[in-house]
Amino acid sequence: KNQVEQSPQSLIILEGKNCTLQCNYTVSPFSNLRWYKQDTGRGPVSLTIMTFSENTKSNGRYTATLDADTKQSSLHITASQLSDSASYICVVSLSGSARQLTFGSGTQLTVLP
Amino acid sequence: EPEVTQTPSHQVTQMGQEVILRCVPISNHLYFYWYRQILGQKVEFLVSFYNNEISEKSEIFDDQFSVERPDGSNFTLKIRSTKLEDSAMYFCASRLPGRENQPQHFGDGTRLSIL
Numbered sequence: 497k498n499q500v501e502q503s504p505q506s507l508i509i510l511e512g513k514n515c516t517l518q519c520n521y522t523v524s525p526f527s528n529l530r531w532y533k534q535d536t537g538r539g540p541v542s543l544t545i546m547t548f549s550e551n552t553k554s555n556g557r558y559t560a561t562l563d564a565d566t567k568q569s570s571l572h573i574t575a576s577q578l579s580d581s582a583s584y585i586c587v588v589s590l591s592g593s594a595r596q597l598t599f600g601s602g603t604q605l606t607v608l609p
Numbered sequence: 610e611p612e613v614t615q616t617p618s619h620q621v622t623q624m625g626q627e628v629i630l631r632c633v634p635i636s637n638h639l640y641f642y643w644y645r646q647i648l649g650q651k652v653e654f655l656v657s658f659y660n661n662e663i664s665e666k667s668e669i670f671d672d673q674f675s676v677e678r679p680d681g682s683n684f685t686l687k688i689r690s691t692k693l694e695d696s697a698m699y700f701c702a703s704r705l706p707g708r709e710n711q712p713q714h715f716g717d718g719t720r721l722s723i724l
Contacts, residue, residue, distance in 0.1 A: 528710045539613070539700050539715030540652070547710055585652070589710075597713070599652040 519586030613716035632701030
């Protein structure tokens, strides 16, 4: 069964600190891996998209890594801000089913002042 | 920046009634999607739509569900006879044509509550 598992489930950090969120997946055949940010009561917003041939991609203070061999990805947030408080969701797209995304449960990040 | 808009933001319906959720995708997008998120659970794919027909659907998307693009701008999800378990947040998304790794842009969802 295609699955996406994220850890930790929740994380609390102080403003200005860095953090790393993890994602493991068993989706196959793999097309691409996405990280989304979902604020409470809002729809998910795309942060990064990586194909199997990419192993790192940055978007401002967000840097995603991908190891397609071990089927692992991470999202690193640098110099966290209060507005980073949100759920971060790892999403994997099936190859040959490019329109279908498999979502993880998300990591709930809380940034405290 | 263009956005996907969804209406209503909250819909309360009696069990067994029909409900239509509306979405206006970004204007030059050609691929459209519906997802749902039951409270406290993962986002789940329901259906994708391209070129005026369903491209793919999940096992959740049974005969009670239908989608339509009635006028070239709106994209609707209809649930014919709602059940209690249909209570969830429903998200519409759209993306540009082209390579499959184009990002999907999500609306802020419609919270559907079935009584």
